Amino acid sequence: MSVKKNLTLAASAAALSLSAFAASAQTTNLRIQTHFSQETLSGQMAGQFIEDVTAMSNGEIQIEMFYASSVVKSAETFDAAATGILDCDMTGGAYQTGKNPAFQFTGDLTGGYANPYQQYAWLLHGGGYDALNELYNQYNMEFIGWWIPGPESLSSTKPISGVADLEGWKFRSPPGVITMIFENLGASPIVMDFNEIFTALETGIIDGADAANLTNNIGLGLYDIAEHTNYPGFHSMPADHLACRKDAWDAMPSHHQAILKVAMQALGLKNTTINEVKNAQNSVALAEKGLNMYQWSEADMATYRAAVQSAWTDFATTPESQNLLNSHLEFLRGIGAMK
Numbered sequence: 001m002s003v004k005k006n007l008t009l010a011a012s013a014a015a016l017s018l019s020a021f022a023a024s025a026q027t028t029n030l031r032i033q034t035h036f037s038q039e040t041l042s043g044q045m046a047g048q049f050i051e052d053v054t055a056m057s058n059g060e061i062q063i064e065m066f067y068a069s070s071v072v073k074s075a076e077t078f079d080a081a082a083t084g085i086l087d088c089d090m091t092g093g094a095y096q097t098g099k100n101p102a103f104q105f106t107g108d109l110t111g112g113y114a115n116p117y118q119q120y121a122w123l124l125h126g127g128g129y130d131a132l133n134e135l136y137n138q139y140n141m142e143f144i145g146w147w148i149p150g151p152e153s154l155s156s157t158k159p160i161s162g163v164a165d166l167e168g169w170k171f172r173s174p175p176g177v178i179t180m181i182f183e184n185l186g187a188s189p190i191v192m193d194f195n196e197i198f199t200a201l202e203t204g205i206i207d208g209a210d211a212a213n214l215t216n217n218i219g220l221g222l223y224d225i226a227e228h229t230n231y232p233g234f235h236s237m238p239a240d241h242l243a244c245r246k247d248a249w250d251a252m253p254s255h256h257q258a259i260l261k262v263a264m265q266a267l268g269l270k271n272t273t274i275n276e277v278k279n280a281q282n283s284v285a286l287a288e289k290g291l292n293m294y295q296w297s298e299a300d301m302a303t304y305r306a307a308v309q310s311a312w313t314d315f316a317t318t319p320e321s322q323n324l325l326n327s328h329l330e331f332l333r334g335i336g337a338m339k
Contacts, residue, residue: 041149045271052266065090077090108239147264153214163303166182
């Protein structure tokens with residue numbers, strides 16, 4: 001066989017191979033909304049997530065991200081994804097506690113976990129994915145992954161040095177068990193959308209906010225108004241989620257599904273560690289600027305923990321919520337983190 005004929009056959013084979021690849025390649029287009037603005041650290045991390053997914057999928061997965069709840073309100077993102085207005089929700093499960101109190105236990109155990117790594121461990125090694133999707137699938141959604149910035153810090157225009165300061169304290173609260181806990185401690189929680197916090201604080205509608213951690217609070221501009229905070233945080237450590245419409249998820253090729261899950265795990269690690277660094281650095285800078293930072297006494301912390309465990313029991317009123325709470329508690333007890 002001539003060299004020319006060999007080259008021709010090789011070129012034909014290569015062309016057929018490329019055609020077969022092109023025919024087999026699938027494109028996944030996702031419209032995702034997050035409640036974070038692009039200016040916050042978490043918003044920037046969401047941008048990195050998109051870059052990772054694009055690179056790992058060789059452009060087969062294209063994501064259009066809507067920041068700062070620009071399509072629908074934060075609490076409406078889940079339904080917007082489930083019904084096809086969007087494809088995925090990148091806010092948090094606690095916004096959906098009105099559907100089922102079990103959603104409280106899909107992201108924040110309000111002081112149950114000591115750090116984000118314990119919480120990731122439940123997800124990865126304690127049956128968390130299956131436990132969460134038993135709930136999410138009931139609402140035509142698939143849980144994909146978490147990213148946890150770490151313990152949050154309250155912001156306030158009044159001192160918040162301990163439980164006594166909570167009496168009559170009006171603050172922005174996310175929906176869920178946190179409102180029950182703080183009401184029982186004397187505060188007046190007001191549930192409002194994430195992007196309404198700054199104006200409500202500025203106009204005095206609220207005295208403070210349970211919004212985010214130290215670094216994201218800076219990004220939201222809260223410390224331009226609020227002169228008091230607590231650090232390190234203790235009261236809340238919400239895990240923001242990525243959840244996609246079930247039929248959209250099921251239609252993806254398996255390698256796209258794997259890319260999204262792995263990208264979320266990478267986002268979780270990068271987000272948690274950068275927030276840990278930034279929070280420590282910002283605590284120094286904020287102290288130098290005169291921000292009052294409080295660390296509660298052990299007696300106040302004991303009061304808080306008692307209120308939390310009581311609220312868990314009161315909040316877990318459905319079989320799904322009881323099952324999820326039990327899954328968390330069994331894991332925590334199994335690793336010696338709770339009695």
